[in-house]
Amino acid sequence: MKRSMTLTYEVGNGLYVNVTNKCPCSCTFCIRNNGDGAYGSDPLWLEHQPTAEEIIEDLKRRDLDKYSEVVFCGYGEPTCELETMLKAADYIKSVSSIKTRLNTNGLGNIINGRSIEQELKGRLDSVSVSLNAPTKEEYDAVTRPSFKDTDCFAAMFEFAKRVKEYVPEVMFTVVDVIGQDKIELSRQLAEKAGIKLRVREYISE
Numbered sequence: 001m002k003r004s005m006t007l008t009y010e011v012g013n014g015l016y017v018n019v020t021n022k023c024p025c026s027c028t029f030c031i032r033n034n035g036d037g038a039y040g041s042d043p044l045w046l047e048h049q050p051t052a053e054e055i056i057e058d059l060k061r062r063d064l065d066k067y068s069e070v071v072f073c074g075y076g077e078p079t080c081e082l083e084t085m086l087k088a089a090d091y092i093k094s095v096s097s098i099k100t101r102l103n104t105n106g107l108g109n110i111i112n113g114r115s116i117e118q119e120l121k122g123r124l125d126s127v128s129v130s131l132n133a134p135t136k137e138e139y140d141a142v143t144r145p146s147f148k149d150t151d152c153f154a155a156m157f158e159f160a161k162r163v164k165e166y167v168p169e170v171m172f173t174v175v176d177v178i179g180q181d182k183i184e185l186s187r188q189l190a191e192k193a194g195i196k197l198r199v200r201e202y203i204s205e
């Protein structure tokens with residue numbers, strides 16, 4: 001018998017979409033390392049890669065207008081399943097004026113082998129990019145990307161700068177556990193790129 005999968009879940013006033021469990025990184029602080037769910041949700045491991053149609057069916061059961069935003073996030077990197085996410089975003093935009101946000105590791109261009117920034121236009125109102133650390137060395141140590149011959153830190157940073165041309169709100173994030181010095185250096189780096197830095201609370205379960 002097919003078990004139900006958690007494709008959408010509520011966090012605060014937002015509705016989160018669990019697009020995929022795929023991710024080319026293995027971040028030391030990833031919530032995937034610490035338990036089954038996030039923010040008290042049902043388990044977020046997907047028993048198969050959901051199609052856009054499955055996600056849209058799930059979204060149809062929600063009253064989208066009651067949420068503050070829809071966030072593509074979940075237990076993986078949404079741009080690993082870019083077409084699925086874009087179809088779901090198109091559906092949301094066709095039925096509601098609710099704002100949409102992508103939480104991403106910023107490696108979507110490497111993952112998809114092309115520049116994806118323009119494809120986000122009109123589909124996302126906000127993109128939150130995990131900066132994670134103020135230098136390439138620290139970034140690599142924390143995120144442990146599987147693309148060994150690529151400067152992922154530079155690619156992530158370039159993605160954030162370029163996506164500003166297509167998406168109204170772009171921000172960088174770091175988790176609070178990196179410490180005040182690194183947070184300050186991250187803030188300076190973000191500022192140089194004209195991007196706001198948000199410090200996220202570390203979720204341990």
Ligand code: SF4
Nearest residue numbers: 023025027030076105
């Ligand atoms: S990028 Fe996100 S999903 Fe991927 S390992 Fe890091 S925290 Fe986890």
